[in-house]
Amino acid sequence: MDRRMKLLLMGIALVGIMSCSSKPDDDAEPVNMTFAVVDALLGPPAALEQPQMSIRAPKGWKALDSAKVAALEAPRGHTFQLKPRMIFMDDSTGSVLVVSSWTTDSTWTWAQLEARQRGEVDQAVRGRQARHDSFILAGQNCLQSFVQDSLRVNFKLLLAKGIQLDYVVSGAVYATQVEQIESSLGSLTFPDGSTQTQE
Numbered sequence: 001m002d003r004r005m006k007l008l009l010m011g012i013a014l015v016g017i018m019s020c021s022s023k024p025d026d027d028a029e030p031v032n033m034t035f036a037v038v039d040a041l042l043g044p045p046a047a048l049e050q051p052q053m054s055i056r057a058p059k060g061w062k063a064l065d066s067a068k069v070a071a072l073e074a075p076r077g078h079t080f081q082l083k084p085r086m087i088f089m090d091d092s093t094g095s096v097l098v099v100s101s102w103t104t105d106s107t108w109t110w111a112q113l114e115a116r117q118r119g120e121v122d123q124a125v126r127g128r129q130a131r132h133d134s135f136i137l138a139g140q141n142c143l144q145s146f147v148q149d150s151l152r153v154n155f156k157l158l159l160a161k162g163i164q165l166d167y168v169v170s171g172a173v174y175a176t177q178v179e180q181i182e183s184s185l186g187s188l189t190f191p192d193g194s195t196q197t198q199e
Contacts, residue, residue, distance in 0.1 A: 033135040033142070035186030042183055047191075048085055048099070051162045056187040057088035057097050058180035064089060079116045080104050082164060095169040095177060097184070102164050110141050110160045117143060117158065138188045155181055161190055 042056040046063060057063070064087040072084045086099040104113065114134065131146045141160035146153070153174045155167040165188075167181050 030135045030141065033137050035182040037186040038179065038183045041180045042187060043088075045187070046086055046088075046099075048101075048163075051101065052190060052192045053161070053163055054187075054189045054191060055099065055165070056184055058090070058095070058177065058184050060092070061088035061090045061095060061097055063087070079106070079113065079120060080164075093170060093173045093177070095167070095173070098164075098166040098168070100164045100166070101162055102158070103162065114141075114143050114158075137185065138190055140190065157185070 041059055043059050043061060045054050045056050047054040066086075069084050069087050072087075080102045081104070082100045082102050084098055084100050086097075088097040089095070106113070108116070118132075125147055128147055128149045130148070133144050135142055135144065137157065137159065140163075143158040145156040147156065148154075148171065151171055153169050153171055155169075157165045159165070165185070167177075167184075169177050169181075
């Protein structure tokens with residue numbers, strides 16, 4: 001197995017186990033989060049049809065062949081079934097962006113799903129440094145996690161629209177990637193214009 005595929009599989013494994021893990025403030029209204037978009041830091045737009053969305057990966061992060069992405073399966077959690085839909089990699093740093101869709105068998109509200117996800121991931125990220133927050137991104141409720149260990153950083157966003165974004169980078173280069181990641185998040189759109197807010 002070549003180095004590129006090993007990095008990719010490690011990224012997929014992280015996608016399945018890392019997420020937000022703090023207790024939410026039930027009285028706080030989520031704020032609307034915006035990130036500045038710097039065109040020079042981004043690649044071309046990439047889109048999904050179902051759910052309908054568009055995002056630009058950081059510049060130099062190349063899209064993995066769609067047939068290879070379709071063959072990958074993320075681990076199933078207790079609450080969510082994840083399916084990788086698009087993957088972008090920077091071979092020079094080992095950085096990965098995984099765009100997944102998620103489904104659940106439950107009829108829970110977003111607030112219930114968020115609480116359940118937090119509880120499950122508390123177990124998975126034990127011993128790692130984690131910071132987390134809830135806000136509105138691109139018109140959607142978003143549960144964010146910044147999870148870090150001695151080797152890697154996973155910047156994860158679970159969106160109520162049925163999308164999860166995972167930016168996985170080496171801890172050694174994370175500081176140089178922050179602006180690119182934030183710019184990529186600022187490029188996220190849901191062209192159908194639908195919004196989903198907290199219940």
